[in-house]
Amino acid sequence: MGAVRTAVIGVGQTRHVSARHDVSMAGLVREAAVEALEDAGMGFDDIDAVVVGKAPDTFEGVIMPELYLADALGAVGKPLLRVHTAGSVGGSTAIVAAKLVMAGIHKRVLTVSFEKQSESNATWGLSVQMPFSAPLVAGAGGYFAPLIRAYIARSGAPRHIGHLVAVKDRLAALRNPKAHLHLPDIDLKTVEESFLLWDPLRYLDTCPSSDGAMALVVAAEDVADAAPNPAAWIHGTAMRSEPTMFAGRDQVNPQAGKDCAADVYKQAGITNPREDFDCAEIYVPFSWYEPMWLENLGFCAEGDGWKLTEAGATAPDGDIPWNPSGGVLSSNPIGASGMIRFGEVAQQVRERAGDYQVELKTGKALGHAYGGGSQFFSMWVVGRDKPA
C-alpha cells in the first residue's frame, strides 16, 4: 500500500428510482456529491480533485458526460478523471480516487459515479452489434444465464437457491430508504411465479434499471483525523482483469476474481473472510451470483456457496451478512452500483448504516464489483480502525 493512510470520510447517495424526471444528470450527481461533502464537513472548494465513473456512454447518449458535469461537480480549475471499466467501474473509480490520496498527490478527493438509465435502455445499450463481430444481442442477463446454468450443473445446487437470494436481498432493502425496490410482500412463491427471462433467471431474480448516483469523499490521514464523522479506513484495494476470448478461462469461477480477492485479503490481513469480515457488499445483479461469488471470493469451498445461502448465513442476521443494504438486486444505476457497494461497507464500519447496520466485531468489511463478461474485478477492504 501507499505511504499515506487513506479513509472515506464522506458518503452520499441519491434515492434510486426507475426515472428521475425531476433532475438533470447534473442535478442527480450533485445531490450525491453535496450529501457526501456535508458528511465530510466540507464544501466543493475544499476538494483537490474529482474522479467520475460510469458505465458506457450509450446509456445516456452523452459522450464523456463528465465534461458537461465539470461545473456541477465543482471541478472547474481542478483535475477531473473519468474511469470506465464496465460493471466494475463504480469500484474502480473509488480505487482511482483512493490512489490519488495514497500516492500523496492530493489530500481530499471527491469521487462520484452515476447512471441515469431512464435516458436510454440499458439492454439495448449493451447489445449494439459491433462491426466484424458475432451478434450477441443478449443484454447482461442473456450473457450470464448460461454461466449460471453451468454453475448449477457443477455444484448440484437446488433450483430454488437463486430465488432465496432474490427474496433475502429485497427484504433487506425494506430497511434501506434509498433502495429502488421495496417489495414487502415478496416470498419464494412470488419469485418462482414471476416470468422466465433467461433460464433459470426469472424476472424477480434480476436487478432493476435505476437512476441514481453515489459519491464519496476520500481523504488523507491528517484530514480524516480531523473529520466531523468517523472514518472508514482503507485497508486494501485491488483490481484484476482477464480477456474475453480465451478458451482457457473459467467464466463461472474466474481467475481474475480469485487473484483480486487474494491480493486485497493479503493487504488487509484477511485469512478467513467468513470470520474476518463483519459483512460484505458484493455485486450480485442476478440472484445466482451470490453462491457463485461466495466460492470465487473464498468464503467457502468450491461447490459449497449455495449451502451458505440456503442455511441463511448471508442473511442480515446470519454469521456473514451479504448485501444488508439490499444490494444490486434492489438498486442498480449500473455505473454507480460498484461504488454503492464500496460506500455501503464504509457506512457499516462507520456505524452509519441506519436500520441495516450490522453488528461490528472485527470492524472490517469487503466491497466488491465486477463487470464485462465476468472479467473485470475491483475490491476494497475498509475498517473501523486504522491499518497497521
Added chain:
Amino acid sequence: MRDVAVISFAQETAENDRERNEVEFIIPVVQEAVRASGLARHDIGFTISGSCDYLSGGPFTFVQGLDAAGAWPPVKESHVEMDSAWALYEAWVAIQTGEVDSALIYGFGKSSLTDVHEVFNLQNDPYTVAPLWPSTVNLAALQASALLAGGLDGRDVTERDLAEVVARSRRDALDNPYAIVGEDVDVDTLLARPVTSAPLRDADVAPVTDGSAAIVIAAGDLARDLCERPAWIRGIDHRIDAPHIGTRDLTTCRSARRAGEEAGALQGGFDIAELHAQFSHDELILRNVLGLDGTTINPSGGALGANPLMASGLIRIGEVARRISAGDAGRGLAHATQGACMQQNLVCVLEGE
C-alpha cells in the same frame, strides 16, 4: 514523488482504414512498445488504456482492446474514457503509490467509422447545447473568430497567423512517416484556398485519422536499467474548464495555463513542445498561455498532420520522449486536450538525465 520515465513508444496511423479493426491497430503498437521496453509483457505491473465507445458506435470498445494487449494470467488493469494521455497520468499515479514499478499505456480509435465532427456534438450539454447540434468544427470556428476579433493579450491575430501554423505543420509532417497529411506549401497558397467554416479552412482542421499508440513507463533504477536515455517525467498535471463556452474567455485557456503551472512548465527552457492543437488557432492560444514563443513547436507536424482521437494526446508525449531518448532534445513539453474548445488540458514536462 518517485522518478518515472517513458522508456518506449510506438504508434500507428492511417487515413480511413477499411482493412483493420481496433484490435488490429492495438496489437502492433503494444507488441512494439513492450519489445522496445525490454520488459516481458507480464513483468509490466499495470495496464491501462484510453478509448471512446462512441468512435466504434457501441459499448465497451476497451474490452476487445484488452484481449489485444494480453491479459492472461489476469492483470492489474484500468481504463479511462479519455484521451490516453490521461491513462498515462493514472499509470503514473499507480507507480507513485509504490504498488507497481512499470506500466503499459495504450490508446486507440477509428475516427473514420463515423462523421466524428458531427457525432462529438454529443459531448455538449445534452439538454441545452447538443440539441442545437454544433459540430466540433463549428465550435472551434467560434473560438477562432473570437481570437481574430479579440486578439491575443492585445496582439492582433490574423488569418495569416493561422496559415503560418498550418504551413509549418504541413511541411514538418512530410518528415513524419505517421502523418497522413503533409505538403510543402506557403502561406499565400493556403490563404487562396476556400474558407469552409468561417474563418477556418480545411487545412486549419486536424485530419480525421485512425490510429493507436502505446507507451511503457518505469520507475527509477528500473528505467535506467532498461533504457539508455529515459525520458523522465518531471511534472504532469491536468485541469478542466467549465463546459459552456459562453462562460469562458475563448481567446485564452485557463485550464491549460493552470496545468502548465502545476506541471512546472512555465519557467520555459524547452527545446521542443508537442501540442495537441487540433485547429491552427489552438496552437496560438497554447503557445501564449504556456509561454512557448521561441520553442520549436510540433516537429512531428502535430495533430494537423495526424490526429487519431484517444491516442493523439499520448502520441504528443511519445513524440517528445522519443526525441529525448534519441538525444535530439534535452527538455520538452507535451500537451493533450479534449472537450469542446480545449475544455480539458494535460501538460507533461519531460527531460533527459
